[in-house]
Amino acid sequence: MRITAIGVLLAAALIFYPVVTEASTMRQTYPNPILYLNRGTGVITRSPITAQPAIGATLFGRVIVIDPGHGGSDCGAVGPDGVKEKDITLAISKELKILLEQDGTKVIMTRGADLDVCGPFSPATQELQARVDIANKANADLFVSVHIDSFDSPEARGTTTYYFKKTEQDDQLARCVENGLKAQLHLQDRGDRSSALYVLENTNMPAVLTEVAYLSNPVEEQLCQANSFRKKAAMGIYLGIKNYFAGGMS
Numbered sequence: 167m168r169i170t171a172i173g174v175l176l177a178a179a180l181i182f183y184p185v186v187t188e189a190s191t192m193r194q195t196y197p198n199p200i201l202y203l204n205r206g207t208g209v210i211t212r213s214p215i216t217a218q219p220a221i222g223a224t225l226f227g228r229v230i231v232i233d234p235g236h237g238g239s240d241c242g243a244v245g246p247d248g249v250k251e252k253d254i255t256l257a258i259s260k261e262l263k264i265l266l267e268q269d270g271t272k273v274i275m276t277r278g279a280d281l282d283v284c285g286p287f288s289p290a291t292q293e294l295q296a297r298v299d300i301a302n303k304a305n306a307d308l309f310v311s312v313h314i315d316s317f318d319s320p321e322a323r324g325t326t327t328y329y330f331k332k333t334e335q336d337d338q339l340a341r342c343v344e345n346g347l348k349a350q351l352h353l354q355d356r357g358d359r360s361s362a363l364y365v366l367e368n369t370n371m372p373a374v375l376t377e378v379a380y381l382s383n384p385v386e387e388q389l390c391q392a393n394s395f396r397k398k399a400a401m402g403i404y405l406g407i408k409n410y411f412a413g414g415m416s
């Protein structure tokens with residue numbers, strides 16, 4: 167009996183020894199290429215994780231230029247309470263940048279502060295061309311210009327997204343961005359509209375110019391001053407862009 171018991175123990179030791187050794191080796195050699203850490207899930211596997219997000223379906227690896235409308239010597243529209251368009255467009259653009267970068271997008275801002283892009287008091291065309299140049303030189307996948315609308319009547323309100331159909335995708339991008347904003351902000355949907363705006367016509371890539379709300383409308387001016395509203399506006403544009411790259415038509 168004693169011999170048999172020892173035999174069983176020896177047999178068990180022989181069976182489990184390679185497993186224990188292998189496990190020890192795995193632990194000891196980590197992060198040797200024997201093991202791979204999946205940064206997304208924290209899961210450790212024994213083969214390389216090659217499943218990076220596919221370029222065709224996501225924002226990963228895209229180059230997107232965000233253009234905060236106006237800036238520096240150009241305030242843009244000014245609301246009845248004195249809110250300046252250039253400040254709101256920059257705030258929304260910064261939030262949008264954060265969201266896009268979280269998905270692995272390379273974001274280029276035409277301006278990251280309260281500055282003119284070409285220079286103070288430049289002619290409008292030069293200022294806009296400077297913004298177009300940034301996108302064209304970067305060979306960006308998308309150009310997104312953020313503005314806040316204004317009108318003579320304080321009654322005017324809502325969201326409008328403009329495109330110029332120089333590529334097959336401009337209108338689809340505008341539709342996606344407008345719908346993204348509509349879903350987040352619940353303002354009057356003024357739709358996606360065609361317009362030969364300078365930055366839309368002269369950029370080489372699909373481009374939109376979105377007028378998020380009306381600064382001339384006292385209610386919407388108040389909204390624009392709220393951080394939560396700016397974040398929602400950024401989220402709407404972000405989800406619209408994401409839907410566009412996923413092939414969404416709405």
Ligand SMILES: [Zn+2]
Binds near residue numbers: 235236243251314
């Ligand atoms: Zn503007």
